[in-house]
Amino acid sequence: MSIFPIFKKAPFFTEEEKLRIVNAIRQAEQQTSGEIRVYVESKNVYVDAMDRAAEVFYDLKMDKTDNRNAVLLYIAMKDKELVLFGDEGIYNQTGELYWNNAVKKMLKNFKEHHITEGVVQCILEIGQTLKEKFPYNKTNDKNELPDEIVFGN
Numbered sequence: 001m002s003i004f005p006i007f008k009k010a011p012f013f014t015e016e017e018k019l020r021i022v023n024a025i026r027q028a029e030q031q032t033s034g035e036i037r038v039y040v041e042s043k044n045v046y047v048d049a050m051d052r053a054a055e056v057f058y059d060l061k062m063d064k065t066d067n068r069n070a071v072l073l074y075i076a077m078k079d080k081e082l083v084l085f086g087d088e089g090i091y092n093q094t095g096e097l098y099w100n101n102a103v104k105k106m107l108k109n110f111k112e113h114h115i116t117e118g119v120v121q122c123i124l125e126i127g128q129t130l131k132e133k134f135p136y137n138k139t140n141d142k143n144e145l146p147d148e149i150v151f152g153n
Helices: 015-029 049-059 088-094 096-111 115-133
Strands: 035-041 070-076 081-086
Touching: 015 035, 015 115, 035 115, 049 070, 049 081, 070 115, 081 088, 081 096, 088 096, 088 115, 096 115
Parallel strands: 035 070
Antiparallel strands: 070 081
Protein backbone atom coordinates (compact mmCIF):
# COMPACT_ATOMS: atom_id res chain seq x y z
CA MET A 1 0.00 0.00 0.00
CA SER A 2 1.26 3.46 -0.89
CA ILE A 3 1.57 6.23 1.67
CA PHE A 4 0.45 8.67 -1.00
CA PRO A 5 -2.38 6.91 -2.86
CA ILE A 6 -2.87 9.87 -5.20
CA PHE A 7 0.54 9.07 -6.69
CA LYS A 8 -0.35 5.46 -7.35
CA LYS A 9 0.78 4.42 -10.81
CA ALA A 10 -1.94 3.21 -13.16
CA PRO A 11 -1.35 -0.32 -14.47
CA PHE A 12 -0.29 -0.71 -18.09
CA PHE A 13 -2.70 -3.60 -18.65
CA THR A 14 -5.87 -4.88 -17.01
CA GLU A 15 -5.73 -8.28 -15.32
CA GLU A 16 -7.56 -9.78 -18.30
CA GLU A 17 -5.06 -8.25 -20.75
CA LYS A 18 -2.11 -9.53 -18.73
CA LEU A 19 -3.64 -13.00 -18.74
CA ARG A 20 -4.13 -12.87 -22.53
CA ILE A 21 -0.46 -11.94 -23.01
CA VAL A 22 0.84 -14.65 -20.66
CA ASN A 23 -1.44 -17.22 -22.29
CA ALA A 24 -0.09 -16.20 -25.71
CA ILE A 25 3.46 -16.74 -24.45
CA ARG A 26 2.54 -20.17 -23.09
CA GLN A 27 0.74 -21.14 -26.30
CA ALA A 28 3.67 -20.04 -28.44
CA GLU A 29 6.23 -21.84 -26.29
CA GLN A 30 4.33 -25.15 -26.34
CA GLN A 31 5.49 -25.71 -29.90
CA THR A 32 9.14 -24.67 -29.62
CA SER A 33 12.24 -24.82 -27.47
CA GLY A 34 12.39 -21.01 -27.86
CA GLU A 35 11.54 -18.58 -25.09
CA ILE A 36 9.59 -15.31 -25.24
CA ARG A 37 9.52 -12.60 -22.58
CA VAL A 38 7.68 -9.29 -22.44
CA TYR A 39 9.17 -6.34 -20.55
CA VAL A 40 7.11 -3.18 -20.10
CA GLU A 41 8.13 0.06 -18.47
CA SER A 42 6.88 3.60 -18.46
CA LYS A 43 9.98 5.39 -19.74
CA ASN A 44 13.22 4.36 -21.35
CA VAL A 45 16.15 5.54 -19.25
CA TYR A 46 18.46 5.40 -22.27
CA VAL A 47 18.54 7.45 -25.44
CA ASP A 48 18.53 4.35 -27.63
CA ALA A 49 15.71 1.84 -27.12
CA MET A 50 17.81 -0.99 -28.59
CA ASP A 51 20.47 -0.40 -25.93
CA ARG A 52 17.83 -0.53 -23.22
CA ALA A 53 16.32 -3.72 -24.66
CA ALA A 54 19.78 -5.30 -24.74
CA GLU A 55 20.37 -4.36 -21.11
CA VAL A 56 17.04 -5.85 -20.07
CA PHE A 57 17.69 -8.97 -22.16
CA TYR A 58 20.98 -9.65 -20.38
CA ASP A 59 19.65 -8.62 -16.94
CA LEU A 60 16.89 -11.22 -17.35
CA LYS A 61 19.57 -13.78 -18.33
CA MET A 62 17.80 -14.46 -21.60
CA ASP A 63 21.16 -15.13 -23.26
CA LYS A 64 21.51 -18.30 -21.15
CA THR A 65 19.00 -20.46 -23.03
CA ASP A 66 20.42 -23.70 -24.40
CA ASN A 67 19.85 -22.81 -28.07
CA ARG A 68 20.26 -19.03 -27.75
CA ASN A 69 16.69 -18.71 -29.06
CA ALA A 70 15.08 -16.29 -26.62
CA VAL A 71 13.17 -13.23 -27.80
CA LEU A 72 12.45 -10.12 -25.74
CA LEU A 73 9.57 -7.81 -26.57
CA TYR A 74 10.53 -4.48 -24.94
CA ILE A 75 7.98 -1.67 -24.63
CA ALA A 76 8.45 1.81 -23.11
CA MET A 77 4.83 3.02 -22.94
CA LYS A 78 5.19 6.77 -22.38
CA ASP A 79 8.12 7.05 -24.77
CA LYS A 80 6.19 4.98 -27.33
CA GLU A 81 9.19 2.79 -28.00
CA LEU A 82 9.18 -0.82 -29.04
CA VAL A 83 12.02 -3.27 -29.65
CA LEU A 84 12.12 -6.95 -30.50
CA PHE A 85 15.45 -8.33 -29.35
CA GLY A 86 16.28 -11.84 -30.50
CA ASP A 87 19.26 -13.81 -29.27
CA GLU A 88 21.86 -14.90 -31.83
CA GLY A 89 20.37 -18.37 -32.41
CA ILE A 90 17.03 -17.06 -33.71
CA TYR A 91 18.31 -13.76 -35.13
CA ASN A 92 20.87 -15.50 -37.34
CA GLN A 93 18.16 -17.73 -38.80
CA THR A 94 15.69 -14.95 -39.56
CA GLY A 95 17.61 -11.76 -40.32
CA GLU A 96 16.93 -8.07 -39.79
CA LEU A 97 14.05 -7.81 -42.27
CA TYR A 98 12.01 -10.36 -40.31
CA TRP A 99 12.32 -8.36 -37.09
CA ASN A 100 11.61 -5.03 -38.80
CA ASN A 101 8.42 -6.45 -40.33
CA ALA A 102 7.27 -7.86 -36.98
CA VAL A 103 7.74 -4.45 -35.36
CA LYS A 104 5.84 -2.72 -38.20
CA LYS A 105 2.87 -5.05 -37.71
CA MET A 106 2.84 -4.37 -33.99
CA LEU A 107 3.13 -0.61 -34.47
CA LYS A 108 0.11 -0.68 -36.76
CA ASN A 109 -1.95 -2.17 -33.92
CA PHE A 110 -0.46 0.26 -31.41
CA LYS A 111 -1.38 3.27 -33.58
CA GLU A 112 -4.96 2.00 -33.61
CA HIS A 113 -4.80 1.76 -29.78
CA HIS A 114 -4.88 -2.06 -29.88
CA ILE A 115 -1.79 -2.53 -27.74
CA THR A 116 -2.73 -5.84 -26.15
CA GLU A 117 -3.86 -7.27 -29.50
CA GLY A 118 -0.58 -6.13 -31.09
CA VAL A 119 1.47 -7.79 -28.35
CA VAL A 120 -0.53 -11.03 -28.53
CA GLN A 121 -0.32 -11.22 -32.34
CA CYS A 122 3.41 -10.55 -32.26
CA ILE A 123 4.00 -13.25 -29.63
CA LEU A 124 2.04 -15.81 -31.62
CA GLU A 125 3.85 -14.95 -34.87
CA ILE A 126 7.25 -15.14 -33.21
CA GLY A 127 6.15 -18.42 -31.66
CA GLN A 128 5.37 -19.75 -35.13
CA THR A 129 8.81 -18.74 -36.37
CA LEU A 130 10.46 -20.28 -33.33
CA LYS A 131 8.47 -23.46 -33.98
CA GLU A 132 9.83 -23.61 -37.54
CA LYS A 133 13.43 -22.89 -36.55
CA PHE A 134 13.52 -24.56 -33.12
CA PRO A 135 10.78 -27.21 -32.92
CA TYR A 136 9.61 -28.55 -29.60
CA ASN A 137 11.43 -31.69 -28.47
CA LYS A 138 9.39 -33.54 -25.86
CA THR A 139 12.36 -35.55 -24.56
CA ASN A 140 14.54 -32.64 -23.49
CA ASP A 141 12.55 -29.40 -23.76
CA LYS A 142 12.03 -27.36 -20.61
CA ASN A 143 10.63 -23.94 -19.87
CA GLU A 144 13.89 -22.10 -19.31
CA LEU A 145 12.43 -18.67 -18.49
CA PRO A 146 9.31 -17.49 -16.66
CA ASP A 147 6.28 -16.63 -18.82
CA GLU A 148 5.04 -13.68 -16.76
CA ILE A 149 5.27 -10.11 -17.99
CA VAL A 150 8.09 -8.16 -16.35
CA PHE A 151 7.21 -4.60 -15.37
CA GLY A 152 9.91 -1.98 -14.92
CA ASN A 153 9.50 1.58 -13.68
